[in-house]
Amino acid sequence: MKLIAVVMKDAGSFNAVMPAGELLSANGGHDYGCVYFASGVAATKLKERDIPYQNADEFVGDSFDLVLCGTSSTADGDFLERDICRKATAKGIPIVAISDVWMSALRLKDDAVKLTVVTSIDQQSTSLLRQVMPGVKIVTTGNPAFDQWFHxxxxxxxxxxxxxxxxxxxxxxxxxxxxxxxxxxxxxxxxxxxxxxxxxxxxxxxxxxxxxxxxxxxxxxxxxxxxxxxxxxxxxxxxxxxxxxxxxxxxxxxxxxxxxxxxxxxxxxxxxxxxxxxxxxxxxxxxxxxxxxxxxxxxxxxxxxxxxxxxxxxxxxxxxxxxxxxxxxxxxxxxxxxxxxxxxxxxxFRLDGRSTERVAAEVIQLLN
Incomplete structure (x- = not known):
């Protein structure tokens, strides 16, 4: 079984990352599974749902095949994600980062070599990201956090x-x-x-x-x-x-x-x-x-x-x-x-209620 580390810090990263994590957990069977790492608001939300998790600050990276995280606009979330991306990169683990705001994604560009940015933003901003993050795969999926809201x-x-x-x-x-x-x-x-x-x-x-x-x-x-x-x-x-x-x-x-x-x-x-x-x-x-x-x-x-x-x-x-x-x-x-x-x-702008499926498909493609 391949393991995915799902990392969340604040409410924004929880709302964007958790739907994809839940879909992957539900559909993975014996092929792959998710282990949740959380702190701050995200940890509180997982507690409310009785979902087991580990402290995000204790993430090491051993045994994982992929890291799925958000890109926060808050400073503490930013530092957490950069630290985790550095650890994953050092071990050669690919990273999928979901970004609401393209400028938040820029913070990771020097710290994650094997990085895919999955984004909800418009095509104009995506093209700007491609200019300043050459070599990084950038996919415009829509925002998983908005899927239920969209319907x-x-x-x-x-x-x-x-x-x-x-x-x-x-x-x-x-x-x-x-x-x-x-x-x-x-x-x-x-x-x-x-x-x-x-x-x-x-x-x-x-x-x-x-x-x-x-x-x-x-x-x-x-x-x-x-x-x-x-x-x-x-x-x-x-x-x-x-x-x-x-x-x-x-x-x-x-x-x-x-x-x-x-x-x-x-x-x-x-x-x-x-x-x-x-x-x-x-x-x-x-x-x-x-x-x-x-x-x-x-x-x-x-x-x-x-x-x-x-x-x-x-x-x-x-x-x-x-x-x-x-x-x-x-x-x-x-x-x-x-x-x-x-x-x-x-x-x-892409918004049709299928963003979570697109993120999960990108993760599975990288795992395989």
């Missing part, structure tokens, strides 16, 4: 109407949803939006904020919370109470624009664009948080919207509030821009 999208139109009605939105209102991540950047982006949105000048804007729980404990957010919320309320006809919606995913069908920094919700919004033409997505990284080499080396500037185009998402790097306002206005109200983005998403 629920046949109710999208009904969900959108029902959620918007429940939120009390006027038919002409455009709903902007901000999804916060970790640390100071999310609070700073909210402040940027406060400085920005008064320049848009539409009477039909509503706003919803769904912050990551970590943000609510952030001293900067706590200090500025009242001021930011009051400023947002001045700019919008109203802010929308989203307390009854437990997840950001449940709000996405009602949104016309999804604003975030790093978040899988941006990817889900992008896939919804490819399926239904909404919501648009705006990816904001402020200059003080930006790794400049990302913007300078791998992103081309768009002439139509003052932002960087990555598939269907828009990334704003070093622009003034007025530039951000122009980008938001175009994404909400410029039909040519919306059509261009929707067309690109339909062309470049």
């Amino acid at each position: 629920g999208q046949n109710q999208y139109t009904t969900n959108r109407s029902a959620i918007r009605e429940r939120l009390g939105l006027h038919p002409k209102e455009k709903l902007v949803c901000f999804f916060g991540g970790y640390g100071d950047q999310s609070a700073d982006i909210l402040q940027l939006l406060c400085d920005t949105l008064g320049d848009i000048g539409s009477p039909y804007l509503a706003f919803a904020v769904r912050n990551h729980p970590a943000i609510l404990q952030n001293p900067k957010w706590a200090k500025d919370k009242a001021k930011i919320e009051a400023t947002l309320a001045d700019f919008f006809g109203r802010t929308v109470d989203t307390a009854e919606y437990k997840t950001g995913e449940s709000l996405l069908p009602a949104a016309d624009l999804c604003v975030a920094n790093w978040s899988t919700l941006l990817l889900q919004a992008t896939h919804l664009v490819s399926l239904h033409g909404s919501p648009m997505s705006l990816h904001i990284i402020l200059p003080e948080y930006d790794q400049g080499w990302i913007a300078n080396q791998f992103c081309g500037l768009s002439n139509t919207v003052p932002a960087v185009t990555l598939g269907a998402a828009k990334a704003v790097y070093q622009y003034s509030p007025a530039d951000v306002a122009t980008a938001i206005s175009n994404l909400l109200f410029n039909e040519n821009t919306r059509h261009e983005i929707t067309r690109a998403a339909k062309r470049d």
